[in-house]
Amino acid sequence: MSRRALRPGVGDWGPDADDEGCDVLHVDMDAFYASVELLRYPELRGTPVIVGGGSRGVVLSATYEARRSGVHAAMPMSRARRLCPSATVLTPHHGDYSRVSAGVMEVFRSITPVVEPLSLDEAFLDVSGAVRRLGPPARIAQLVRDRVADEQGITCSVGVASTKFVAKLASGGAKPDGLLVVPHAETVAFLHALPVGAMWGVGARTEEALLRLGLQTVADIAHVPEHTLRRALGEATGRHLHALAWGRDERRVVASSGAAERSIGSEETFSRDVDDPRVVHRELLRLAERTATRARAAGLVGRTVVLKVRFADFTTITRSRTLSEHTDVTRDVFGTARDLFDALGLQRARLRLVGVRLEGLADAAGRHHQLLLGERPYGWREADTAVDRAGARFGAGAVRPATLLSPRS
Structure with missing residues (x-):
C-alpha cells in the first residue's frame, strides 16, 4: 500500500519540514466509503468506483479514478454516471463504515486521549502529550498513517500544524495518502498563497462576496483593514476571516466522550414518486434497521429520532421526537419514525x-435500560444483537424482518 508523501511546493513546508510546536494533527481518510467498499471488492482497486443510491440518489463517495472524470460526493447519481460511464456503482454498506471508523478512532485514542472527531472519517488530534513517548509530531503522524493502513486496510492523509485551521488545510493539500507539515514560522506564507475559497467558513455566497470586492487570495484578505471586512461581510465573519488570514486560530482540540458522530442516519430516494403509506412504512422500517445497526456497530445509542420527508416538488420537512431514554433498538427507532410520519396526515402526497x-x-x-413493571429482562435489543451476529457471520441481510422479505429486498 502506497506511503506516498506530498512533494513540498513553494515554501519550506512538506513531510520533512520543521514540526517544532506543531502539535495539532488533522487526519482525513481518503475516499473513505469507497475505500471501505474496496475491502469487500479488492478486484476493483485502481478502477473508477462510485458508491451511492439508485438513479435518483446522490454520490456518497468515489475513488480518485472516478474523481478524475469530475465525479464528487453529493452529485446526483444520474450526472455521475454520465461523467464516468465506465465506473462500477456499489450500494453502500453503512455497518461496514461504522465498524472501520470505530477501528480508526481506536487507533487515534491509543496515541492520544485528546481526539476530536468531526465525522466517521476525520478527526483532530492534539499530540502534545505524546511527543515524549512517541517522538516529534511528524513521526506521530506517520505512525497514525501506518497503523490505519495496517490495521484497517485503508489510507489516510494527515496535516500537521500549530492550529486546527492550518492542519485541516494541510491534510487536504496532502491528499491522497500523504503527509504535510506546515511549520509554525511558515504559517502565514502557507496561507497567503491560497485562494479565498480554501478558508474555513467561506461558503459559496461568502466567496462570491469576497471576489466582488476583488479579494482572490488569503493574502488579499489579510491586507484589507478588518473594519472593511466587517462592514462588507458582517461583524463576526469579517473578524473571523481577518484573524484566520494571519494564522490566528485560538480554538483547541476538544476531546470527545467517544461519540464520533453527532448523528447516525439513512435516507432513500425512491426510483419513482411514492404516495402509498404502506410503501413508505416499509422503507421506514428498512432505514430504521440500517440506522440502528450502524449505531450498535459504533457502540452508540441515541435519544432523538428524526424523520425526513422530501416531496415531489423537492420541498423537504423534518419532524423529531425525543424518547424517554437512549436506544439502539430497531423496533424503537422504526415505531417512532412511523408515528411521526403518520402524524403528518399527508393524504397520498407524492414523496421523493x-x-x-x-x-x-x-x-x-454507559447507559442502562430501566425496566418497566412486568417487562421481560430480555427482548428486542437481544434479538437485534443476535441478528447482528448472524449478519457478521453470513453477510448483511442474512436475517431480516419478514416485512422486508420480498423481491424488492
Whole structure:
C-alpha cells in the first residue's frame, strides 16, 4: 500500500519540514466509503468506483479514478454516471463504515486521549502529550498513517500544524495518502498563497462576496483593514476571516466522550414518486434497521429520532421526537419514525425521499435500560444483537424482518 508523501511546493513546508510546536494533527481518510467498499471488492482497486443510491440518489463517495472524470460526493447519481460511464456503482454498506471508523478512532485514542472527531472519517488530534513517548509530531503522524493502513486496510492523509485551521488545510493539500507539515514560522506564507475559497467558513455566497470586492487570495484578505471586512461581510465573519488570514486560530482540540458522530442516519430516494403509506412504512422500517445497526456497530445509542420527508416538488420537512431514554433498538427507532410520519396526515402526497436519523448520541456502555413493571429482562435489543451476529457471520441481510422479505429486498 502506497506511503506516498506530498512533494513540498513553494515554501519550506512538506513531510520533512520543521514540526517544532506543531502539535495539532488533522487526519482525513481518503475516499473513505469507497475505500471501505474496496475491502469487500479488492478486484476493483485502481478502477473508477462510485458508491451511492439508485438513479435518483446522490454520490456518497468515489475513488480518485472516478474523481478524475469530475465525479464528487453529493452529485446526483444520474450526472455521475454520465461523467464516468465506465465506473462500477456499489450500494453502500453503512455497518461496514461504522465498524472501520470505530477501528480508526481506536487507533487515534491509543496515541492520544485528546481526539476530536468531526465525522466517521476525520478527526483532530492534539499530540502534545505524546511527543515524549512517541517522538516529534511528524513521526506521530506517520505512525497514525501506518497503523490505519495496517490495521484497517485503508489510507489516510494527515496535516500537521500549530492550529486546527492550518492542519485541516494541510491534510487536504496532502491528499491522497500523504503527509504535510506546515511549520509554525511558515504559517502565514502557507496561507497567503491560497485562494479565498480554501478558508474555513467561506461558503459559496461568502466567496462570491469576497471576489466582488476583488479579494482572490488569503493574502488579499489579510491586507484589507478588518473594519472593511466587517462592514462588507458582517461583524463576526469579517473578524473571523481577518484573524484566520494571519494564522490566528485560538480554538483547541476538544476531546470527545467517544461519540464520533453527532448523528447516525439513512435516507432513500425512491426510483419513482411514492404516495402509498404502506410503501413508505416499509422503507421506514428498512432505514430504521440500517440506522440502528450502524449505531450498535459504533457502540452508540441515541435519544432523538428524526424523520425526513422530501416531496415531489423537492420541498423537504423534518419532524423529531425525543424518547424517554437512549436506544439502539430497531423496533424503537422504526415505531417512532412511523408515528411521526403518520402524524403528518399527508393524504397520498407524492414523496421523493424519506430518511431516518438518530441524534443525541451517547456511548452505549454507559447507559442502562430501566425496566418497566412486568417487562421481560430480555427482548428486542437481544434479538437485534443476535441478528447482528448472524449478519457478521453470513453477510448483511442474512436475517431480516419478514416485512422486508420480498423481491424488492
